[in-house]
Amino acid sequence: MVGDFGALNSYTVPDRYPIPRIQEALTQLSKAKYITSMDALKGFHQNVLTPKAKRLLRIITNCAIYEYLRMPFGIKNAPSHYPIMMNTIFLTELSEEWLIIYIDDIIIFSDSWSLNLERLARVLEKFAGVNINILLKKCKFGFEDKALGHFLSGLSLGINKNKVEAVLLKPIPQNKKEIMSFLRFASYYSQHLKDFTIIAKSLYRICDQQTVFEMKEEKIRSYEKINTALTEAPLLLIQDRNIPFKLYIDASGDGVGAALHQVQIIDNKPTEGPEPKSPWEVVHMDWVIALPPSGDKSYNECLLIVDRYSKTHIFLPCHKDDTAMDTALLIWNRAISHTGLFKNIISGRDPKFTSALWTNLHRLFGTKPSISTVYHPQHMG
Structure with missing residues (x-):
């Protein structure tokens, strides 16, 4: 059963209750x-x-x-x-x-x-x-x-990707009602979208009652820009009232601008795995290649050994065509004889380091080999 309350509403004094600010709610959460x-x-x-x-x-x-x-x-x-x-x-x-x-x-x-x-x-x-x-x-x-359509992570705030994906699957708006629905959704996340009002300006124009709806090329580009911005929206840090704010002011002949800043120190991810407790427990090995021939034996490469604990470097001159056995003898005579056996050797995927001989030597001396992943030279120190 439905009642017509039009007459009653015409005599009713509006009770305008303010909607809570979404930003304040998200800050609390x-x-x-x-x-x-x-x-x-x-x-x-x-x-x-x-x-x-x-x-x-x-x-x-x-x-x-x-x-x-x-x-x-x-x-x-x-x-x-x-x-x-x-x-x-x-x-x-x-x-x-x-x-x-x-x-x-x-x-x-x-x-x-x-x-x-x-x-x-x-x-x-x-x-x-x-x-x-x-x-x-x-x-x-x-x-x-997730809460109130946003993604929450510590002191950071992002867009709920599930909601964005649902909008992206929809076709280009074909009437004013559809474009207004899209703009309402995008404006809800406008704080994440750089220059949103500038990009959406042309789309808001065609929503005017006096304007004929036409999704021309310019409007389609604006629509696609907003869609792209929604998928690439950054995480925003939420202000922390327990640490101080800084007010930055920029004055010019035309006016004065001000911005409220806050420095938040985000803890780095802890280092995975135990750190060495003494020198030469863990070492990184890599080659320095394509060197001009030098010395009596015309060395054209150099094997670099870096101690992870002290960052001490050992440079061992060698030749490009040295075998796995030549390299093993070089390390034994010129490095291990002075430092003692290594517990862990981190190296690249050079065939000398992945050969059967090298594997057997690791097993014999109880050394742990750690081979770096492809295209990740940072592992070699």
Whole structure:
């Protein structure tokens, strides 16, 4: 049953409830390790009407007069009344800053799984107390990296790639409604898209009521640029209020510009594997090739050995046509006899280092060989 509330709405004073800023919500979520998101079942219908409101929203038919018990759709102030109701119910939780109400999403966040469950129990208890039902298929419990259409990682913020892929699969917009839908989606992520307003300017023009819709070459290029920008959008660091800000000002004859900066030191990934505890445990070997002949024996190559612990270098002159046996004897006589046996040798994929002789020598002396991957010379020190 549907009621026509047009006359009632014309006398209703608008109750304009501000939508929370998405950036503030995401900033709160940025440090959370566990996030739970819930959606109320038919949010408008969760509002219980007062006796006076029931009388105003009566529907008169030939058979009977009906009254709504809960807020129906079509009421002017229904969209704003729902978040007001939710904020009133969860006023304590909002003040403790571990719960966010964004339009029709109720989001719980925490640093640990046990705390997330504890807070979830508090929210569900309040839902039960006011007889509010949730839509289970839209609820997500204890996820770690996605909320409000964004990807969250530590103090960084990115675009949810799943949502972008769905948009990219759609054909080029064929009417104003489709182009407006695309622009609304892109503008939601505009902070990630450099020069978004400049690129989208031509697309916004064709949405004007007085303009005939035509997707000419210029508009198609703008549309494709935005699509490309969405797929290549960078991660943005979220401000950390625990470290200082710096104000940079640039003045000129035409005006003054200012930018608020913050330096955030991101920890580097820890080095994998144990570090050597003494010199000549782990060494890197590589060739210096194509040298001009020098010395009495016309050496034209050099074997470089680098100690990982002390960064000491040993340069051993040799010849391009030396065999694996020649190289092994050179290392034994000119290096190992002074340094002692190596525990780990990191080298390239030269046939001398991958030969059967070299493999047997490693097994005999208990040395661990580490062969670098293709096109990755950094392994050789």
